[in-house]
Amino acid sequence: MDVTIHQVAELAEVSVSTASRILNGGTKGLRRDAVLRAERVIRAADQLGYRPNQTARGLVMKRSFNIGFIGTELGNPVRTELIETLRGMAGEKGFSLLTGGIKYGNSLESVFENIAERRIDGLILGNVSALPQSLADTLFKRNIPVVSFGGAPEKRWDCVVLDYAEMTRKLVEHLIVTHGLKKIVHAGEPQSYPRSEGYRRQMTNSGLGQYIGSWFSHEFSLEAGRKLAVRMIGAGPLPEAVVCHNDLLAIGIMAGLRGKGIRVPEDVVVTGLDNIEMAQYTNPSLTTSGVNPTVLAQKLFEMLIERMEGTYTGKPRAVHSREKLFIRESCGCLL
Amino acid sequence: MDVTIHQVAELAEVSVSTASRILNGGTKGLRRDAVLRAERVIRAADQLGYRPNQTARGLVMKRSFNIGFIGTELGNPVRTELIETLRGMAGEKGFSLLTGGIKYGNSLESVFENIAERRIDGLILGNVSALPQSLADTLFKRNIPVVSFGGAPEKRWDCVVLDYAEMTRKLVEHLIVTHGLKKIVHAGEPQSYPRSEGYRRQMTNSGLGQYIGSWFSHEFSLEAGRKLAVRMIGAGPLPEAVVCHNDLLAIGIMAGLRGKGIRVPEDVVVTGLDNIEMAQYTNPSLTTSGVNPTVLAQKLFEMLIERMEGTYTGKPRAVHSREKLFIRESCGCLL
């Protein structure tokens, strides 16, 4: 039914080995008499519409032509942008991208499965804070290259460090320096994490340590934001500004505040983080900070491919991404 | 290196065939003496941490354990929700979901590739209006089940019909009946398509044929919406309402209008379509209509699996999805 390399070989009157060699190696640098044969093979393949069976190919080459992506917050648009770019790059190299979500750091089982069943050749980790050592061991044992991105630098493999602390710090700095705000709180992840760390650093540096405060949420979604806003309002006098873990949380908080008749930025200033596309379209538009997802994708993919192709075999690299501040309406600018 | 079924068989002191049979078939309904062997095999597999190599499996079974998803507007959150649900369902059945984007109906090449290289066992088509007959033929020739969803019913395979025309019509009806609006225009796809068809039907039925008008955009994104708003404003007096192709376009239009000092819904009413999560969080929140993405995913996946497993072999089915109206602020309600 399907056309195999055997049929190509038969039609071209060469052996299967020769067909395979030519189909993969091309026709350049061949001995004069060999060129004719090669062209015959290529013509035969073309004529029959031959396409190699990747499964068979994968079996003998011990590869799957899949790259895995595991990350948090798959519903976040900032992930979608990154993933679709990565998918495109992978596709150009003949790989498919298998993505998998993670909720609250658990349920990495699917990764285990995919790796154990030899379904991925390389792995991209997105903001996975605590990868179980057992998984890391499996990856090393199976020789599966890994790259990651996130707030914390990684010593075990190549990574892109997104300086969330610095992004957050700059946002806080903007609120203090440009807008003269003092009572600024942070909403999102727990105290020890990079983003709230950046917040606290700037507050302390500006002599505002007394105002440090945070509202914790274990989710960073629109809905979580709205709920958080309701909680904040119920808890008494509002701060002057809320610096949020990410854009989705910020947008949710803005909606929650508005639902109770509180104006942004007149009554409370709100900032996000990620610079998702939607941040330009909210009302008020959202002041935030982020990195270019295409650049991030390129860096990640380049490093991963180098590892997979063995072009680079040195020590784990850590490249730092360039964050950028996007000043819009929600901080009180542009009004 | 990797543990194979041979090693399991050796440890359990059975043949490879037996190991395979037991590992796949389980231990139930076996003859009394066979149960002991079976348990020995399972124990051995467990002990060695055996996981079948899916590539090898796929080769002999002529399957890839991948399901393809091809659709338009992969950046649209409404797709993300659907795709992630489908991915979960696929995962539970041991399949990975390979997704691919389509821009303006062209570049279906990647699908061809994946199909030709035997990398997908089934295909889900999302709002692909014009699938080349050559691709359809390939699918049939290779016996790859297909399901699709979209505005137009499909006769060649199972599909879920999303009644975009009816959704749009109901929105227009709401604007006319509840808000007494007359000068309502449509923004989005060309005249002949379902959504604008629904718009025109209701306008005509309500005797407002004279006000029918549409603003065309070949993209349905946030940015396209903003640009469209600018074009509309530049073109003279504004309509009373803009019924948009989808939520993203609507949100973009609202932002564009606001940028020029025009208020929604006071000056112009705006409605969307899809009911993406964000529609609840915009300011004003967006009146729209949509179907439940989880329900849609379930319907699609169920039909596809039935085809793939051969449980259903009858005529192509067309199931209709239940749309729902979401009345919010952008139409002037809830203010």
Add this chain to the structure above:
DNA sequence: TAAATAATAGAGAACGTTCTCAGTTAATGG
């Protein structure tokens, strides 16, 4: 032109499974 060398071709194993089929072993019935 013959010998040495370089380039290419082809046979066949290997990849790790599943699955058919012939042969063996256990259960059943009289």
Add this chain to the structure above:
DNA sequence: CCATTAACTGAGAACGTTCTCTATTATTTA
């Protein structure tokens, strides 16, 4: 307890490639 039937086992082919290794052929050199 033996014949019959049913249940199970294992050898080996098959899936469609790649790739090693030996044999062959072309090219170059003396």
